[in-house]
Amino acid sequence: MQRTHFLSRFIAPFVRLSKKVWCWFFALNLHRKLLLLGFLFCAVFVGCLQWRPLPASLNQQQYASILLARDGSLLGASIAPDQQWRFAPVEQLPEKYLQSLLLFEDQHFYRHPGINPLAIARALKGNMAAGKVTSGGSTISMQLARLLRQQELQASKLKSSRNLHSKLAEAFLALQLEWHLSKSDILIHYASQAPFGGNIVGLRAAAWRYFGRSPEYLSWAESALLAVLPNSPALIHPGRQRDLLQQKRDRLLQRLHQQQLLSDLDLQLALLEPLPERPQVLPQIAPHLLATLKKRAPEKNLFHSTLDMPLQQLVNQIAQRHGARLANEGVNNIALVLIDHQSMETLAYLGNKPFNKSHRFAPDVDIVQRPRSTGSILKPLLYGLMLQEGELAPTSLIPDIPTQINGYSPRNYDRNFRGAVPAQFALAHSLNIPAVRMLRDYGIGRFQEKLQAMGMSSLFRPADDYGLTLILGGAEASLWELTSIYARLAAAARDGDKPQPLVQWLLPQPDGEQRTENSKPVIRQGAAWLTLHALIEVARPGNDNYWRDFAGSQTIAWKTGTSYGLRDAWAIGSNGRYTLGVWVGNAGGEPATFISGQSSAAPILFDVFDALPSVNWFEKPSHALKTISVCKDDGYLAGGQCDATDIEIPSISHYEKITPHHRRIYLDARQQFRVHNQCESVSNMSIRDWFVLPPAQEFYWRHYHGNYQPLPPWRKDCIAESAQQDDDIPLELIYPQPRSRIYIPVDLEGKRSRVILKAVHRDPAATLYWHLDDEFLGETKIFHEREASLEPGLHKLLVMDKQGYKVERRFRVIGK
Known part of the structure; x- marks a missing residue:
């Protein structure tokens, strides 16, 4: 009872006010009544135009994903979730298509507010004269409204019908579109949602499916065809009165000629162009890259990449050619990345080239992004770091003898021991034992931190988990990251301390936008240049090893790697402009008996480099290097104990290791035997500085150096007390x-x-x-x-x- 009383008290004032308004309204004369009703109608109508929501499908379409090369050509596409080939809208309609569309559909488009009463009247007159519907008088805005309403009805699972009510709804929606959107936006929305036959929707998709190119490169005949096609999209299919479609296209071309948009010659040539037979198969030149980009940015549908279309096609062809050769060796997958290390842009991306599309070869896996065992591919990075930090000179001897460290016994690929080798020789010949000894001296954790700073994101375990195998494939890295690291190494050798991006670019940056995540190179210019200089000496496969004998050969600093268990083979190299990374193996991790970086991956690398433009090697950065005097025999600082030679090291290096292999010995007067002061007078002794390796190194060194002179023997009368006089243990x-x-x-x-x-x-x-x-x-x-x-x-x-x-x-x- 109380609630009823409260409502009556609350509503009563509004009832009294409404009665007064109605009394005031009926007191007005007819003219003022009509004027007021007109004003109220206009207010309601404008309110509906402004606040009634537009169809959600206007901006919420399901688009196919497309990948474009740097020149705008199509690298690949994947169909939209609703199984329609609907590409993202063009940013601007090409002029030829725009003129064709306006002349065919709506000549007065820029002069009406969304509906054209004159066109509607003309259509009614024509339809009455013909006794059937021959024209609808629809504007482009009304056609866009019809497309949007059809999509809304389909989403609601309702049937669309063509009657007066639907026509009025389309007309109102056309006015609403004109109220909210610019004329150019309406044209773009229409062109992007118009049907072009089958499951092809939108101008961009139609241009690629029917003509194999972007809309801006369409001819007059092609533009005219796409202008008339949405009017009767079924006519495009063979056997469905395609002659009628061609007649409609040709009539439009004649009208374009009459409007002086086509010359006489252009018209003649356009009329000779045939209709497309059927939709073309879209290219799939970089499918794995498209899938990877889509996974990273699922909200995007259009990816403008830095890839170079001719280079992408080239590496596909080369990989296809080598696929059969490798399949005979049990190797079924190839991946490749090509980077311009001047701009740090990715020019080619071959995510996975399987021998065939069989499921067991994992053809859909993007191997470029998958971590794989690195093999020996990290050795140059350790070499460069040790050069830079003063722990090594290029010619310093590194032991190459049987080695066991905490139960780990590395072996060289050829199972031989050389006693000791210069560091740059060990790198150029990818010797494992010297590399493991270098890593032990440098520190595993320290090396891991440097690799992470260079961009290796897969090193997430503690350093002790990797152990000394880190340098021989005990870690995993992706071809993407490794090729990027090598590209930045080349850039550092050329450009010095100029900040570099942490990853190479796949998508071009917007104009004026700063490229972020730049950092100074971890391996600085001097060390980078010396590292690449050592890699130039790596023996090339087959006859390529004689590359210096040919005038047209180009300088390439490169390195291979083969993982433990024969599952991965790598080859990464740089010339004066490009860095190329190649991986071969089996996506499933199956071993291959004959796989190696040298024989499996390197031939692909050099075939690609041979096909690239020849580029000069960059100049030596003399300002980033300094000269030191070292012993010819062992590469350590001379210190006045040996025959010396000059070499270059990084200018920031503080290399201070004096030769440990030259000893001062005392010989008899005939210089045949060693003596000491207990068996010979000092006046009869001669002093010599002698190159002496430790016994184990000397044992293997002799097999490769016939000119090695061992220490002279002790004279017989000096042998008894030799152990007390000499601290050398033989x-x-x-x-x-x-x-x-x-x-x-x-x-x-x-x-x-x-x-x-x-x-x-x-x-x-x-x-x-x-x-x-x-x-x-x-x-x-x-x-x-x-x-x-x-x-x-x-x-x-x-x-x-x-x-x-x-x-x-x-x-x-x-x-x-």
Whole structure:
């Protein structure tokens, strides 16, 4: 009861006010009544135009995804979710199409507000004269309104009908579109939503599907055809009165000629152009890149890339040609990235070229973005960092001997040992043992941090998890990131400390917009240039190894890598303008017996470089280098103890390592034997500086350097006290290594295998005596190897010669 009383008190004033308004209205004369009603109608009508919502389909279309090259050509497309080939709207209608459309559909488009009463009257007169509907009098705005209403009805699962009510609704919506949109926007919306036959919607899609090019490059005949086609889209299909479609097109061309938009010659040529037979298959030249970009930006439908269409086609052809060769070797997938390291733009992107489209070859996987085992591809980066930070000179000798570090025993690809090699030689020949020793000296965690700073995002585990295998494929990286790192290395060698983008560009930046995430190179100019200079010496595959003999050959700094287990092969190289990265392998990770970076990936790399424009190598950055004097024999600072030569190192390097391999020795008067002050007077001694490697390095060095001169022997009367006079120990244990942990397998009969202990001595005629855990094992001559049966636990090995020189080593044998 109280609530009713409250409502009556609240409503009563409004009832009284309405009665007064009606009384006032009826008191007006007829003229004023009509004027007021007209004003109210206009107010309501304008309010509807302004605030009635436009159809959602105007700006909420499902578009196909398309990828364009740097010149606007189509690299690939994927159909819209509703299975329509509907491309994103053009930004501006091409002039030829615009003139054709306006002349055919709506000559007075710019002079009416959305509906054209004269056109409607003309259509009614014509229809009455013909006794049937021959013209609808619709403007372009009304046709756009009809398309939008049809989409709304389809979304609501309602049937559309052609009657007076629908015509009035279209007319009102046309007025509303004109109220909210500019004339150019209405034209673009119409051209983007008009049907062009089958599931082809919009001007951009029609231009590519029927003519294989962008709308702005259409001819007059093609533009005229697309102007008339939405009027009768079914006529485009073969067998459906295509002659009527051609007649409509030709009549429009004649009218364009009459409007003096076409010359006589243009008209003749346009009339000769045939209609397209059927929609063309859209190119799929970079499908994996389109899929990757769409995954990263699902809200985008149009991707303008930096890819170069001719180069993209070129690398596809080269990869296709090599695919058959590699398939015979059990290798079924190829990926490739080409970067312009001057602009840091990606010019070619081959995400995955499978031998065929079989599901087992994973043809849809974008391998460019997938982390894979790096093999030896990181070695140049470690070399460059050590040069820059003063821990290495290009010619410094690095041991290349049997090595075991915490149970890890790296091996060179050829299973040989060279004793010691210059650092730049080790890099050019991709020797594993020197690389592992360099990483041990540099530090695993330190190297990992530098790689992360260079852009390797896949190094997310602790450094100890990678261990020393980090330099030989124990980590994973994508071809995308590795090629980018090598491109920035080349850019640093050319441009110095100029800030570089952390990743190469795939999409062009808008004009005037700063490219973000720039940073100074991790490997600076001097070290970068010296690193690339060392990579120029890498032996090329086949006859390409004689590239210097040919005048047209170009300088390429390159590196290969092959992963452990023969699953991945890499080749990455740079010339004066481009950096190219190639990966080959099997997407599923299956090994291939004959796969290698040198034989599998490198031929593709050099075929692509041969097809690219020849570019001069950049000049040496003398300002970023400095000269030091080093020993010819070992590449360390001379210090007055050797024959010296000048080399260049980075100007910011603080290299201070004096030669450890040159010793001052004393010889007798005839300079045949070593002597000391206990067996020869000082006045009869001659002093010499001698190049001497440690015994293990010397043992293998001799096989490759016939001119190596070992230390002269002691004179017989000096041998007795030589051990007290000389701190050089002439013997060395090769196996086991210091702090070794040895795992000894058990054979099928349950017996533990025997271990081969190995040592070397400077004197080939020396006799060595072996003691294991204080028990005498025996003696060896010439070949110093002993078998031993070892039980799990800690052991002590002692080896000595007749002069009393000895070496002792403790090691652990690990049981099951």
